[in-house]
Amino acid sequence: MKKTLITFIAAVMFILPFxxxxxxxxxxxxxxxxxxxxxxxxxxxYSVAAKDTNISGAIAIPATYSGKPVTKxxxxxxxxxxxxxxxx
Numbered sequence: 001m002k003k004t005l006i007t008f009i010a011a012v013m014f015i016l017p018f019x020x021x022x023x024x025x026x027x028x029x030x031x032x033x034x035x036x037x038x039x040x041x042x043x044x045x046y047s048v049a050a051k052d053t054n055i056s057g058a059i060a061i062p063a064t065y066s067g068k069p070v071t072k073x074x075x076x077x078x079x080x081x082x083x084x085x086x087x088x
Contacts, residue, residue: 037065038074046070049077056083 037046046065
């Protein structure tokens, strides 16, 4: 019995580093605080990018920011956001 328990614990300790466990499975909705807005060269519209790469789930980019339209996604604006499922 003791030898079986030790074998089991050793196996778990060996396998554990190779497994992935989701610690937070609740996706939160993105808000304007999750984005960086940059005024475009025309001074009448904005480009948008993710504030950090941890943004996840379905995101909705606001149509306006500070009273001006959001018309563009910045170059590589969401390039490393691997947990985004859709963009509206």
